[in-house]
Amino acid sequence: MRAIPAVIFLLYGLNQYARQNLVRSNKYDVIVIGAGIIGLSTAMKLLEMHPRLKLAVVEKDEKEGTQQSGHNSGVIHSGIYYKPGSFKAEFCVTGRASMTRFCEENEIPVWTCGKLVVANDAAGEKRLQTLKERGTANQVEGLRLVDQDEIADIEPHVVARKALHAPGTGIVDYRNVTAAYADRVRAAGGEIFFNTELNGSKVVSGTTVLNTTSGDYETASVINCAGLHSDLVAETMGVNTGLRIIPFRGEYYKLRKESEYLVKGLIYPVPDPAFPFLGVHLTRTMKGWVEAGPNAVLATKREGYRKRDFSLSDFLRTITFPGFWKMGIREWKTGVWEINRSLRKSVFLNSLQQLVPELTRSDLGGTGSGVRAQAVDRAGNLVDDFRIEESSGAIHVLNAPSPGATSSLVIGDYIAAMATKNFSLGPAAPTPAG
C-alpha cells in the first residue's frame, strides 16, 4: 500500500518531465512551411548563415519535393526569357551557375545539353531577335541565332527558319537536388517534420503558435514556402496578400523509347511574350525519358494532377476570386485553345510537329503532369515575377514560377538575408568561399 503514493509521485514526475521536454522541443527560432526546393534551400542557407539557429521545416506530405519541385521539366534555365532587371533575370542567371556547381559538388547528374528556341515564320523570327537582345542584356553566355544548316547540326529532326541556341541550358532531376538540400538541412542541425500540415496560427505574447496535424509548434518567425498553398498559409497567418494561387496543370506525353532519337536536348517554340509558360516543348530529362509538353490548363484542385481530380473548396476559392473572372474574360480564347489541346491528342501532336514534323501519334506514349502555382491579382493579372513579401514576424513566398527550381539557391540566399535583417537573427556567419 505504501508503494502507491510513490508510484503516483513517479508518474506525475515523468508526466511533467515529458510535457516540459515536449514543449521545449517544439520551440524554434524559425519555422519554414513547406519542404519544396525553395523551403529547403531557404532552411539550408539560414543554417549556413546562423549555425546555432533552432530551425524546423514542417511539410504536410510524407517526403520532400512531392509537389512542384518533384513535378517539373527539370531544366536548368539560362535566363533568356526574362525582362532585364526582374528578379527572374537576376536569380536565374546566377542561379544556373550555382545550381550546376551544387550538383557537381554533390554528385548529382547534370547534363548541359543546350536549348534550341525555334521560329517558323516572320513574326517568330522577330520575337527571336527580341529574345536574343533580352538574353544578351541578361548576360547569358554563348547565345546565338542559328540558321537552317546549324539547326540541322544541333537538332537533326527540327525543321525551322531560324533558331536561338542557348548552349548553357542544362537538365537535372530536381527531386535529387531537393533531397540533397534536405540532407544538408539535417546535417546542419535543422529538423524536418513530415506529415505535418499547418492548419492554423495565433500569436501569443509575441510568439507564433502554429497549429499542425502533429500538434503545436512555437516559433519567433515563420517563412511561408507552401507553393500551391502559399496564399492559404498567408491567410492562416492573418495576412491578406490580395493575390490568389490559381493552379494550372501542365500535361505532357512521354516519347516512346524507340522515338527518343528525335530529340537530342531541349527544343522550344518561340514564346508568346504575354504567356511565356505556354507552348509545348520537347525536353530530354534526367529521369530517363523525353517529355513532350507541358501545356497549361486550369486545374480544379490545387494538387490536381489528373483531369478528374476535383476539390470543391479549391474550385470555389478560384471562382469566387474577382481576379479569376477578369483574367478569364480577357484570356478566354487562350483558355479554350488550351482545353482543346488538352482533350485532343491530334491538336497536341500538331503543336509538337511545329518543332519536329516527323513526329507521329504513335511516337507519343505515356502521360504525366505537374501543377503550377500561378499567383493572380484582383485585377486579373498573372504575376509574372517572383513575389516575396514580409509581414510581422514572417516572410511569404507568394509567387515562385519557373525558373524557381533553377534559381532556388539564389532565392534561398535572398530570403535568408531578408530573414537575418527582419527577424533580428544577429550577424550572419562568414560564408565559405565559392
Ligand SMILES: Cc1cc2nc3c(=O)[nH]c(=O)nc-3n(C[C@H](O)[C@H](O)[C@H](O)COP(=O)(O)OP(=O)(O)OC[C@H]3O[C@@H](n4cnc5c(N)ncnc54)[C@H](O)[C@@H]3O)c2cc1C
Ligand atoms: C509543370 C512545371 C514545370 C516546371 N519546369 C521548371 C523547370 O524546368 N525549371 C525550373 O527552374 N523551374 C520549373 N518549374 C518551377 C519550379 O518547379 C518551381 O518554381 C519550384 O518547384 C517551386 O518550389 P516551392 O518549394 O516553392 O514549391 P513546392 O515544390 O510546391 O513546395 C511547397 C511545399 O509546401 C508544402 N505545403 C503546402 N501547404 C502546406 C501546409 N499547410 N503545411 C505544410 N506543408 C505545406 C507542399 O506539400 C509542398 O511540398 C516548373 C513548375 C511546374 C509546375
